[in-house]
Amino acid sequence: MSLTGNEAAAWAVRLARARVAYSFPMGPNAEVTETLQGFIDRKEVEELQILYGDNEKATTSMQIGTARLGVRSMLCINSEGLLWATAEIHYAASSRLPLLLVCPSRALEPPTTVYCDHDDFMSQRDMGWLMFYCEDSQDVLDTILQLYKIIEDPSVMLPAIIGYDGWETSHASVKVQVPPQEEVDRFLPPPKFIRPEKDYMSVDWKEKSSHRRRQHGFGSASFMELRYLQKKAEEDSIQKIIAVGKEYQDRFGSHHAGVLETYRCEDADIILITMGIVYPSVKFVANALRQKGIKIGGIKLRTFRPFPGQALCEAIQNAKVVITLERNSLAALFTELKAALYSFLGSGSKGPSPAVMGRVVGIGGRPIPLEHIGHIAAEGLQALQNERIEKVLDWYPLKPIDYDPTRDTIAE
Amino acid sequence: MATITDEVGIEKWLKEEFIRSQLYEFAFFSIGRQGGRTAVEILARALIMEGKNIYVGQNLTGKRSMGTNSIVARFGSSPDIPATVSITNPRGLMFMHEALVWPDYGAYSQIKRAEVVSKFQSGLLMVCTSKPPEEVEYPIDFTGTVATADAEAIFLEKVSIQPPPSGITSLGLFAAANKDLIRLESVKQATLAHERLSKRVRELNVACIQKAYETTKIAQNIQLKGKITLPEYVELANRPPSSDLITPEEKSVSTLWRESLPLCDVKKCVCIECLADYYCPEGVISWKDEAYHVDYDFCKGCGTCALECPEKAIAMEDAEKVMAKMAEAQKRKKRR
Numbered sequence: 001m002s003l004t005g006n007e008a009a010a011w012a013v014r015l016a017r018a019r020v021a022y023s024f025p026m027g028p029n030a031e032v033t034e035t036l037q038g039f040i041d042r043k044e045v046e047e048l049q050i051l052y053g054d055n056e057k058a059t060t061s062m063q064i065g066t067a068r069l070g071v072r073s074m075l076c077i078n079s080e081g082l083l084w085a086t087a088e089i090h091y092a093a094s095s096r097l098p099l100l101l102v103c104p105s106r107a108l109e110p111p112t113t114v115y116c117d118h119d120d121f122m123s124q125r126d127m128g129w130l131m132f133y134c135e136d137s138q139d140v141l142d143t144i145l146q147l148y149k150i151i152e153d154p155s156v157m158l159p160a161i162i163g164y165d166g167w168e169t170s171h172a173s174v175k176v177q178v179p180p181q182e183e184v185d186r187f188l189p190p191p192k193f194i195r196p197e198k199d200y201m202s203v204d205w206k207e208k209s210s211h212r213r214r215q216h217g218f219g220s221a222s223f224m225e226l227r228y229l230q231k232k233a234e235e236d237s238i239q240k241i242i243a244v245g246k247e248y249q250d251r252f253g254s255h256h257a258g259v260l261e262t263y264r265c266e267d268a269d270i271i272l273i274t275m276g277i278v279y280p281s282v283k284f285v286a287n288a289l290r291q292k293g294i295k296i297g298g299i300k301l302r303t304f305r306p307f308p309g310q311a312l313c314e315a316i317q318n319a320k321v322v323i324t325l326e327r328n329s330l331a332a333l334f335t336e337l338k339a340a341l342y343s344f345l346g347s348g349s350k351g352p353s354p355a356v357m358g359r360v361v362g363i364g365g366r367p368i369p370l371e372h373i374g375h376i377a378a379e380g381l382q383a384l385q386n387e388r389i390e391k392v393l394d395w396y397p398l399k400p401i402d403y404d405p406t407r408d409t410i411a412e
Numbered sequence: 413m414a415t416i417t418d419e420v421g422i423e424k425w426l427k428e429e430f431i432r433s434q435l436y437e438f439a440f441f442s443i444g445r446q447g448g449r450t451a452v453e454i455l456a457r458a459l460i461m462e463g464k465n466i467y468v469g470q471n472l473t474g475k476r477s478m479g480t481n482s483i484v485a486r487f488g489s490s491p492d493i494p495a496t497v498s499i500t501n502p503r504g505l506m507f508m509h510e511a512l513v514w515p516d517y518g519a520y521s522q523i524k525r526a527e528v529v530s531k532f533q534s535g536l537l538m539v540c541t542s543k544p545p546e547e548v549e550y551p552i553d554f555t556g557t558v559a560t561a562d563a564e565a566i567f568l569e570k571v572s573i574q575p576p577p578s579g580i581t582s583l584g585l586f587a588a589a590n591k592d593l594i595r596l597e598s599v600k601q602a603t604l605a606h607e608r609l610s611k612r613v614r615e616l617n618v619a620c621i622q623k624a625y626e627t628t629k630i631a632q633n634i635q636l637k638g639k640i641t642l643p644e645y646v647e648l649a650n651r652p653p654s655s656d657l658i659t660p661e662e663k664s665v666s667t668l669w670r671e672s673l674p675l676c677d678v679k680k681c682v683c684i685e686c687l688a689d690y691y692c693p694e695g696v697i698s699w700k701d702e703a704y705h706v707d708y709d710f711c712k713g714c715g716t717c718a719l720e721c722p723e724k725a726i727a728m729e730d731a732e733k734v735m736a737k738m739a740e741a742q743k744r745k746k747r748r
Contacts, residue, residue, distance in 0.1 A: 002456045119492055168497055173461045173468040281494040288429035367522045369498035374422035
């Protein structure tokens with residue numbers, strides 16, 4: 001069937017048998033819960049409730065409460081909503097609870113826009129959540145199903161954000177293979193991630209209402225240890241991500257698994273690294289340039305947190321120029337890649353390190369045509385030929401405007 | 413700061429890759445309530461039925477909820493379809509309403525219809541119109557294949573709704589003009605399977621698609637003389653709107669805003685408190701000191717006042733007529 005990104009997310013939540021879906025509607029995320037409501041109205045799902053909070057912070061708090069009961073849930077917020085909920089987002093990670101946040105990315109205002117860039121997603125990179133970015137509806141469906149299995153694992157027990165481009169993926173129809181419910185049930189058993197020491201429902205009222213009576217409590221005396229264990233779990237979750245991805249791939253045949261995907265990188269001189277919807281365009285441009293004898297490849301980073309430095313550096317180690325195509329104003333991929341390369345090279349790998357260039361594209365919803373990817377690849381080619389990088393980090397494309405912050409206001 | 417350079421090599425190479433990988437790109441433009449998006453969704457499913465992969469990207473264009481819709485559909489047999497809303501190499505453009513070849517005054521949107529038109533002077537031009545291909549109105553010079561079908565009339569023959577949701581009907585035109593890419597049978601089957609529509613509506617649309625397919629007129633290798641030059645068109649497209657209010661000149665064809673405006677026959681007024689004043693959602697009616705007044709600058713023509721007045725004193729008349737009347741009255745007042 002053909003599904004938009006939002007519909008695919010709703011289908012994944014349905015197949016995962018989540019019991020509650022939270023949302024604060026903000027374009028382009030409304031269709032996720034709309035589609036779920038359609039399933040409920042037509043009685044195609046049992047035991048699914050949709051709840052809306054007064055604002056994103058309230059909604060996230062509600063989801064944290066739900067997770068404490070061991071219930072599988074989904075939260076759908078985006079753009080400023082993520083900023084609004086940031087305190088709760090941090091709280092969820094430090095509480096070691098598996099929550100899923102579906103984020104159809106939308107740029108942060110001002111200036112006013114409804115269109116997409118990844119700033120809302122990237123703004124949460126320090127919160128301690130696992131972070132994944134998807135390229136199309138099939139990827140969204142596959143990743144959500146894998147994520148529930150990953151985050152509910154006792155060795156992980158961390159919340160996860162799954163992002164995809166607002167409108168360009170969330171409202172774009174592509175062909176999607178929806179796995180049958182029985183197959184998904186075999187892959188994803190019911191949640192069992194809260195296993196209290198004793199049965200807290202059958203105790204007397206004093207114990208039930210006491211806030212101290214909950215599971216074996218760890219408090220501020222163990223603050224540093226708990227924070228360390230949290231960060232360690234985040235780092236080590238890479239093993240689980242790869243293992244669950246492999247299992248999903250074997251069972252359902254989808255290639256949307258693991259921490260990254262490479263395309264024609266084996267003998268590539270230039271590699272374009274990207275996240276999200278730019279990837280299919282990168283593959284197309286790579287094909288076009290390969291026809292002309294230019295050795296170019298592409299990498300899609302699926303997992304942003306934990307940053308798969310090892311896997312990424314191994315994939316690019318033989319390239320001469322690596323260009324990150326970022327759809328966020330932080331140039332996050334550029335910064336993190338350089339940090340990862342530094343550790344990778346320090347560990348004694350052979351050969352010169354690839355030169356790293358960063359190109360920020362598509363901010364505020366500016367579409368990314370194939371030509372621009374071609375131009376950026378041409379810049380990489382030029383750097384290769386001249387053995388010099390003209391501009392290490394740049395934004396593309398920019399047109400000249402006459403803006404004076406003391407005189408002009410930023411509005412629409 | 414990097415500037416946009418025009419690398420002829422890249423553009424040419426990408427066009428060659430389109431041909432080599434048998435990738436096809438089409439842009440569809442519809443007005444609000446026509447069902448343009450649904451039509452492209454159905455086309456996508458028909459293509460998937462035939463084993464193709466497809467990306468459908470859309471935009472609602474126009475900042476003042478003018479309802480127009482721009483959609484890109486890109487498909488082929490390769491599993492990797494570039495997923496961008498940028499329309500760079502369309503094989504054809506489909507205008508589900510003939511007025512959409514002209515720009516309207518939308519603010520920032522990702523798919524810029526006027527830009528797409530300005531770059532499209534050859535290829536396959538599909539327009540839903542009663543005119544034959546040779547008489548199609550295109551703003552700039554065009555050489556190529558022109559295909560037309562009167563989708564609106566075909567739909568109105570079956571059901572009378574204004575504006576007619578003729579988006580799905582236009583798929584008959586698409587199938588007739590692209591016989592090498594899609595079979596009519598697939599389009600009909602996809603329509604019959606579209607769960608969002610009732611059974612009756614699906615069958616109605618299939619009949620319309622059939623009629624459109626049969627009555628499509630195609631003229632190959634013809635030249636259309638543009639109404640204006642390309643630089644004039646670009647200038648027209650880049651002109652900002654004159655104000656924040658929607659003026660008649662700048663109204664999009666799909667806007668049903670201010671089609672008619674209220675006129676009150678004050679001889680019929682008997683109410684202590686004007687109910688129309690009370691119910692007006694914009695608060696533009698006032699009835700003070702025996703004087704009835706409508707602020708036409710802010711009236712949106714919704715007709716609630718005419719509906720609510722218990723004496724049926726208010727009638728909705730054609731907006732042009734009412735504004736002309738008001739202008740006359742103003743002039744007479746000034747002369748006194």
